[in-house]
Amino acid sequence: MSKRQKLVRSSLERDSQGLVALQTKKLSRVVAGKVLVEDVSVEVRAGEVLAVVGPSGAGKSSFLRLLNRLDEPTGGTVLVNGHDYRTIAPKALRRRVGMVMQRPYLFPGTVAANIAFGPAQRGETLSAAEIALLLDRVRLSGYQDRDVISLSGGEAQRVGLARTIANGPEAFLLDEPTSALDELAARDVEELVSDIVHERGLTCVIVTHDRSQAIRLARRTMVLESGKMVAIGPTKEVMARVSTAE
């Protein structure tokens, strides 16, 4: 068994016993009469990877944005380690619940400046050694001084991952992190995400339109349709059910 497989296995064992790290309670969002997310209640245990799948416009990204409180729920709430997230300062919440978007949206400047951005918001300075370590982790050693303009899509997404990890989050929200990449880069980023999530024991919610990716990464999967949760359970079972229904 490879080191990676061992990591994934130990993580799966851990998440079956963990405490609830993220919990949504009847989470809803309606904008100008349009329902984006409706009454979604789900628990994600510490160290668990939950995939969110569904057709385009099903509310997957909207759901993830609510978890990071980038948007305000119009109904229900989210508990982070049992605490209503509205009682947590937004800056602190977003440090604890890191988010990686579909596109990395790097800030103009160097790779190092991007990685140091999160800690700098709290007045902390990352040392050159810490930045180098994070870049090693995302397989971009020596990229510190590169201008972000010169990065490929896959490299930029890996810098985005390192930038989020630099904040030391407890949970990781991933919004289709490989959908804007070519197949090779997508597979590379997916492996990296899997390794990082499992080695750090991060609680993870990943939105994906790629069912095989959900099977590879997540033990449980939730299906959203028109903002509503229509299925949740072990990934393979859910996928089999969805395939049969189609």
Add this chain to the structure above:
Amino acid sequence: MSLLLNSLGHETILGIAQAAGAIALCLAVVLLCRWFGVRAGREAAISLARGLMQMTVVGVVLALLLHGNVLIGLLILLIMAVAAAVTASSRLPEIPDALLLSFFAIASGAAVVIVAMLAMRALQSDVAILVPVGSMIIANAMNACAQAAERFKSEVTAHVGQIEAGLALGADPAATVAPFVQRAVYASLLPRLDMLKSLGLVWIPGVMAGMMVSGVNPLYAGIYQFVVVTMILASSGIAGLFITLLLRSRAFTPAAQLTLREQISTKRH
């Protein structure tokens, strides 16, 4: 009333004749444009009619109030600031309280400068001087306000992903839009900076020309014009900065969520 009647003398008739000449030339240009397929006739006619009517009313009001109290002058400037705020806020239909925000920015810029000019005795409290110079300052503050608001709005809507990436990393909303605040304020100052740079080289403003015709020392007239344009730059800077900071505060919720994008898309749909 006798003041008004006095003003309807030879000069008024000459003015009407000159206005007719100017309108005729403009209409000829409109016809020339039409020859090349540019259809600006209706808008030009409305603008000419409005401009002539508004300036005639202003002339009549000034003739009536020429020797009025300073309070009347300030009241006229206040009305002008409200009109400027209505114009500037028309570019911000998606922002709640846009009229109030625009008025605050324009009035702050104009008030600081007018008070400073009065204190420096660069401006007299006579209505005949206070109102025309004050109106120049208000008009420029209005332009700066509209330019800064438009630029800030377009920068934010063009960089939603980057702003939200910053928020998701735990940044303060102010930090995520700092470059866009800087660009917006600078963009609003640029025309006024160019105006100051080209002063005397590319254009000799009307106030200076008027002062020289009235027999004022040309050197003082030149320096005074510099003071006026510098004060215009100052009022524009205040108006541009204030409206941008006010919009920044309205662009986010207390929970540090970017709402400007949503306000714009909701309004458009």
